[in-house]
Amino acid sequence: xxxxxxxxxxxxxxxxxxxxxxxxxxxxxxxxxxxxxxxxxxxxxxxxxxxxxxxxxxxxxxxxxxxxxxxxxxxxxxxxxxxxxxxxxxxxxxxxxxxxxxxxxxxxxxxxxxxxxxxxxxxxxxxxxxxxxxxxxxxxxxxxxxxxxxxxxxxxxxxxxxxxxxxxxxxxxxxxxxxxxxxxxxxxxxxxxxxxxxxxxxxxxxxxxxxxxxxxxxxxxxxxxxxxxxxxxxxxxxxxxxxxxxxxxxxxxxxxxxxxxxxxxxxxxxxxxxxxxxxxxxxxxxxxxxxxxxxxxxxxxxxxxxxxxxxxxxxxxxxxxxxxxxxxxxxxxxxxxxxxxxxxxxxxxxxxxxxxxxxxxxxxxxxxxxxxxxxxxxxxxxxxxxxxxxxxxxxxxxxxxxxxxxxxxxxxxxxxxxxxxxxxxxxxxxxxxxxxxxxxxxxxxxxxxxxxxxxxxxxxxxxxxxxxxxxxxxxxxxxxxxxxxxxxxxxxxxxxxxxxxxxxx
Amino acid sequence: xxxxxxxxxxxxxxxxxxxxxxxxxxxxxxxxxxxxxxxxxxxxxxxxxxxxxxxxxxxxxxxxxxxxxxxxxxxxxxxxxxxxxxxxxxxxxxxxxxxxxxxxxxxxxxxxxxxxxxxxxxxxxxxxxxxxxxxxxxxxxxxxxxxxxxx
Numbered sequence: 282x283x284x285x286x287x288x289x290x291x292x293x294x295x296x297x298x299x300x301x302x303x304x305x306x307x308x309x310x311x312x313x314x315x316x317x318x319x320x321x322x323x324x325x326x327x328x329x330x331x332x333x334x335x336x337x338x339x340x341x342x343x344x345x346x347x348x349x350x351x352x353x354x355x356x357x358x359x360x361x362x363x364x365x366x367x368x369x370x371x372x373x374x375x376x377x378x379x380x381x382x383x384x385x386x387x388x389x390x391x392x393x394x395x396x397x398x399x400x401x402x403x404x405x406x407x408x409x410x411x412x413x414x415x416x417x418x419x420x421x422x423x424x425x426x427x428x429x430x431x432x433x434x435x436x437x438x439x440x441x442x443x444x445x446x447x448x449x450x451x452x453x454x455x456x457x458x459x460x461x462x463x464x465x466x467x468x469x470x471x472x473x474x475x476x477x478x479x480x481x482x483x484x485x486x487x488x489x490x491x492x493x494x495x496x497x498x499x500x501x502x503x504x505x506x507x508x509x510x511x512x513x514x515x516x517x518x519x520x521x522x523x524x525x526x527x528x529x530x531x532x533x534x535x536x537x538x539x540x541x542x543x544x545x546x547x548x549x550x551x552x553x554x555x556x557x558x559x560x561x562x563x564x565x566x567x568x569x570x571x572x573x574x575x576x577x578x579x580x581x582x583x584x585x586x587x588x589x590x591x592x593x594x595x596x597x598x599x600x601x602x603x604x605x606x607x608x609x610x611x612x613x614x615x616x617x618x619x620x621x622x623x624x625x626x627x628x629x630x631x632x633x634x635x636x637x638x639x640x641x642x643x644x645x646x647x648x649x650x651x652x653x654x655x656x657x658x659x660x661x662x663x664x665x666x667x668x669x670x671x672x673x674x675x676x677x678x679x680x681x682x683x684x685x686x687x688x689x690x691x692x693x694x695x696x697x698x699x700x701x702x703x704x705x706x707x708x709x710x711x712x713x714x715x716x717x718x719x720x721x722x723x724x725x726x727x728x729x730x731x732x733x734x735x736x737x738x739x740x741x742x743x744x745x746x747x748x749x750x751x752x753x754x755x756x757x758x759x760x761x762x763x764x765x766x767x768x769x770x771x772x773x774x775x776x777x778x779x780x781x782x783x784x785x786x
Numbered sequence: 787x788x789x790x791x792x793x794x795x796x797x798x799x800x801x802x803x804x805x806x807x808x809x810x811x812x813x814x815x816x817x818x819x820x821x822x823x824x825x826x827x828x829x830x831x832x833x834x835x836x837x838x839x840x841x842x843x844x845x846x847x848x849x850x851x852x853x854x855x856x857x858x859x860x861x862x863x864x865x866x867x868x869x870x871x872x873x874x875x876x877x878x879x880x881x882x883x884x885x886x887x888x889x890x891x892x893x894x895x896x897x898x899x900x901x902x903x904x905x906x907x908x909x910x911x912x913x914x915x916x917x918x919x920x921x922x923x924x925x926x927x928x929x930x931x932x933x934x935x936x937x
Binding site: 379393394395396398399402403564567568570571574575607611612619620621622623746748 | 788792797845848849855856857904
C-alpha cells in the first residue's frame, strides 16, 4: 500500500518504442559492424532492453578513422565561418529534438528528466561556444620584430581526433570535445559508451540531417577493442577521455602517450563539501542534496565527503539531522516520473559495487545513519538497480569510504576542527577534481579558493560544473594532460600553433 | 501530489494555463456571454503566450548543476482550479468565477516565483512577470463585471 506522498505521477511518454540493433555512422552512412558480438542496452529503471549495440571490430575502427582522414583535407580548407554554420544547423536540430533526446537519456541512463534536460542544455551550449570559432581561432601578430620583419602565430588543425566517453552523461560529454574539434577544422570519431549508446546515436542522426560532409564526424560503437585500436591508430592525432582514474591514467594516458597522441584525460574524484558554521543552512541543504544525490551520485563532480567544520556539536547535529531528513524524503524512482528526484544507478554491477562500499564503511566503524539499502521506490519497478540515499557519519579521510570514489548515492559525514584541518583533509586525498565551501565569510571563501588544490572550486555552490565558456578543470589524479575540455582550452587542444616570420625584399 | 521538481512545476503550470485558456475560449463561444467575448479571447491567447514564456525560460536555463530536483516543495492540491460551470450560469457569475481562477493562478505563480528565484532566475522572472499580469487580469475582469452591472 502506497502512502499518499508515494503515489506515482503519470510517466512521460517514452520515445524508444522498439528494439533495434544500432549501426555505426561512418563516412556519412549507417553501416553494420563486422562483429557478431552484440550487447543489450537496458533501461536501469524498468530493466527492459532498449536496443542492441554491436561490439565493433578493429576493421570497423579502421573504416571510421580512414573516413575521417580522407575528409580532413577538404574540411580544413572549408572556411571557419562555413564550419560554424554547420554547427549552427546542428544546434537548431538539437533544440528541435531537445525533449526527445532528454527522454532517451533518462531511459538509457536512469537519471531524472530535469537532470537529463540539463545535460542536453549543457551539450548545446558547447555547440554555441564552438560556433564562435571564426573569432576563437584567431592567431596574433607583431609588426617589426626586427626591421622590416613581421611575425605571426596561426592556429591550424591537426587531423583526426577521437573521444572515449563514459556512461554517466551519455549526451553531454562528447560535446565537450567534438564541436571544438570540427569547428577548428579537424575531423572526428566519437566512441560512445556501449552501456548508453542511444543518445549519441540520436546525435549522429542529427549530424547527418545537418548535412556535415561525409567523414567529418563518425560514430563507432564498441568496447575495449575499439578503445585499444583508437589509442594506437597511427592516423589518430589525439584522444579525449572521461572515466575512472585507473583506466584513464594506466590505460588511456599510458598507451596514448606511448603512441604519441595528444591527450586530455579527465578522471575520477572524491569531492569535499566543506560546511562552515556560518553557512546559510536553508540554501545549503538543497545544494548539498543536489551535489551528493544528483545523477544518483554517478558523476565526477558529485559531493561525497561532507566535512562540517567547528567544535560546536549542536551545529553538527543540526546539520546532520537536516541532511538525514532531506535525504530520507528524496523520491526514488523512474526518471520519467516528474516527481522523482533520484533515479536508479546504471546497472546491477554498479549497484553491487556501491553496496560493497556500504559494507566496507560499516566494517571500518563508520556509522550508517541512513541506510540506502532499505529500498523505497516510487512505482512498481524491479529493484535491480535502485538504491535509496545513504549517509555515514564518523567517517575519517583514511577510511576506504572516505578516500575512494564510490560513484553512488552515499554521503560520508566528516568533522574538522577548523578550516586548516579541512583543507589538509582535502589535500590528503589523491584526487583534485572539485571542492566546495559553504560560508558567509568572504575571507574564508577566498582562502579556500586560494589554497585548495582542486580544478573546480565552489563557493556556496555544491556542483561545480563549468559552463561551456570555461574549461572543465581538474588536478592531481583527476586529470592527465594539459588542456581540458570546453572553452578556450578545447580550442587550444585541437589546434597547433605555427609561427610565421615574414620579410619582403 | 507533490510538486517537488522543476519539471513537475513547469508541467503543472502548463496544464493550468491550458485549462484556463480552454475555459475562456469556450466561454467566448457562448452567445449569452457575448458582452465579454473580446476580453475572453484575449485572455485565452495570453494564457498560451504565458505558457510558452515559462517553458522556454525553463528549457534555456536548466542545467544539471541546479537544485532542480531538490529545491521545490509545493503541492498541486493547493492550486487546483475548477473550471466547470453549470449550464445557464449568468454572465456576472461566470466573470466572478474567472476572477477566482485568476486569483488562484496568481497565487501559484507567486509561490513558484519564490521557490525558483534562488536557482533559476529566468524562470523566476517569468513567473514574477506573469504573477503581475494575473493581477492585472483580475482588474480587467472586475471592470468587465462593473461595466456590466452598471448598465
